[in-house]
Structures are given as C-alpha cells and as structure tokens.
Amino acid sequence: MSKLIHSQPICILALQLWLCAVSTFASAGNEMAAGTTQTAGLMWNRTGLPAVFPLQVKTPAGQDYFLTLIDAESGEDAMAAYIAGGAFFKVLVPPGEFRLKFAAGVDWQGEEFLFGSGANTHVFELNETFTFEIQNLTVKAGHLVNIMEIEPGQAVQSSAKAQLICQTLRRTYPSRGLPYGKDRFVPQTGNRHGIISGNGLHRYLGERRNEKNTYPTPHEHYFFEPEFSVTSRYCG
Structure with missing residues (x-):
C-alpha cells in the first residue's frame, strides 16, 4: 500500500511532462505551418x-x-x-x-x-x-x-x-558560299575559281582551258538553303 501511494505523484509528474511535450510539438508545428514560404x-x-x-x-x-x-x-x-x-x-x-x-x-x-x-x-x-x-x-x-x-x-x-x-x-540567306558537295575555296585572280552573287542567286565558276588562254565557265545556278527565325512582340 505504501509503494502505491508513493508511486502516484511520480505518475502524475510523468503525465504532466508528456502533456507539455505534446503541447510543445503542436506549437512548433503551427509555427512551421504559418512560416511556410512559397516562391511566386x-x-x-x-x-x-x-x-x-x-x-x-x-x-x-x-x-x-x-x-x-x-x-x-x-x-x-x-x-x-x-x-x-x-x-x-x-x-x-x-x-x-x-x-x-x-x-x-x-x-x-x-x-x-x-x-x-x-x-x-x-x-x-x-x-x-x-x-x-x-x-x-x-x-x-x-x-x-x-x-x-x-x-x-x-x-x-x-x-x-x-x-x-x-x-x-x-527568312535570311547567307551572303557567300559554294554549291552543295563542293570544297571550300578562297577566290583568287587569274584562272582560279570564283563566285558571282546577286539577289540571293549564286553561280559557281570553274576552269576551262584552250591552247591560248584560260577563262572561267559558269556552271549551273543554285540557291542556298534559307535560314528562318521567329520574332515575337506584344501587339495588343
């Protein structure tokens, strides 16, 4: 009987400590909820x-x-x-x-x-x-x-x-280039290759020789592949 009487205050104290801990965690949870931040x-x-x-x-x-x-x-x-x-x-x-x-x-x-x-x-x-x-x-x-x-x-x-x-x-076009499949080259004077450009139409010039002189010969016309870009603006 004596042991039961002495243990009762200890049980009450333990219950009070447990209730305080629950209250503390609940309060912390509420503070975390109220302090939640969200990025716009x-x-x-x-x-x-x-x-x-x-x-x-x-x-x-x-x-x-x-x-x-x-x-x-x-x-x-x-x-x-x-x-x-x-x-x-x-x-x-x-x-x-x-x-x-x-x-x-x-x-x-x-x-x-x-x-x-x-x-x-x-x-x-x-x-x-x-x-x-x-x-x-x-x-x-x-x-x-x-x-x-x-x-x-x-x-x-x-x-x-x-x-x-x-x-x-x-839509834009490159200003210079060669027909597809041709090697790159630097136009030079004399009997070397060159490019004629005008209004987006480009002509490739090759070499042609005879007994007395050398002069360029135009090959087939060709177009460069156009490049496309999209521009946006607020209009209303």
Whole structure:
C-alpha cells in the first residue's frame, strides 16, 4: 500500500511532462505551418500541354494570392500559380478555356490549408471565362487581369483585357558560299575559281582551258538553303 501511494505523484509528474511535450510539438508545428514560404510563379500544370500563352495578373499589395485555373468544360483544376500581392506577375498557360479562382491571405500554409481557416483565407472566382488560343496562325491570345479591390463580404472588383503576342517569321540567306558537295575555296585572280552573287542567286565558276588562254565557265545556278527565325512582340 505504501509503494502505491508513493508511486502516484511520480505518475502524475510523468503525465504532466508528456502533456507539455505534446503541447510543445503542436506549437512548433503551427509555427512551421504559418512560416511556410512559397516562391511566386507557376506551381504545377496538370494539362500535359505546353504553356505558351501569356497571363498577367495585377493585384493589390498587403496579401498574397493562390491562383487556380479551372478547365471550363471538365471543371477540373488545370494549373496553379502563386502571386505575391502588389508585385509584377506574369505566367505562361496552356491552351484552353479556363475560369480563374483565387485564394487570398497573409500567412501561406500550403495547398491544403491555404492561408488558414475561416476569415484568414478569402476565396473568390471571377465571373468571366478566359480563352487562350492561337489566332490567325500568328497571334498568341492571352489576357491581362486586374484585381483592383477586395473588401470582406463584397464582390471583388476586377477588370480584364486581351494581351496578344504577334509572331513574325523572318527568312535570311547567307551572303557567300559554294554549291552543295563542293570544297571550300578562297577566290583568287587569274584562272582560279570564283563566285558571282546577286539577289540571293549564286553561280559557281570553274576552269576551262584552250591552247591560248584560260577563262572561267559558269556552271549551273543554285540557291542556298534559307535560314528562318521567329520574332515575337506584344501587339495588343
């Protein structure tokens, strides 16, 4: 009986120490969740399609934003990006029709908890559907979205306009060269080989001898293979 009485305070002390340890780990876990940092930019793309169309989003400072593109036809999440409030943000997105859904808050805690429970996370979705596509074979059509004001309990004020990238294909030709399969040479005077160039058309000159003199003879005309490059610029 005496041993049982003396062991009771020890058990109570052990229980108190265990509860303190649990409380400490829980507090540390909450601090880690609140202190999670996320780099602004693309987080994931689940469409399997290349992201080539521009989406620029302007946001007020004071809080950050978790942006999700939702496929307008299937309703599934297609792409996600993180936006630092008030900072310049632009991301390339895949082709398709999407709705834009935002979660806004201060302390990012990961995709599961967003910016925290209750009023800590403000979720809103824009009414408009945004189409990202190629127009007229040479224009990448994207959008610029401006989130102007967010007031608790009120509809978010926003605006949107098209953002277009026009692409131009440029073709260039080398200025000098030889017909395919010919060895390189340096044009010289006298009876050596040479090149005649004009308007992209090049002629190869060979040698031809007779008893009295030597003079060049034109061979068949040929074209150099053109080189192509693509230039892009914002045009709307």
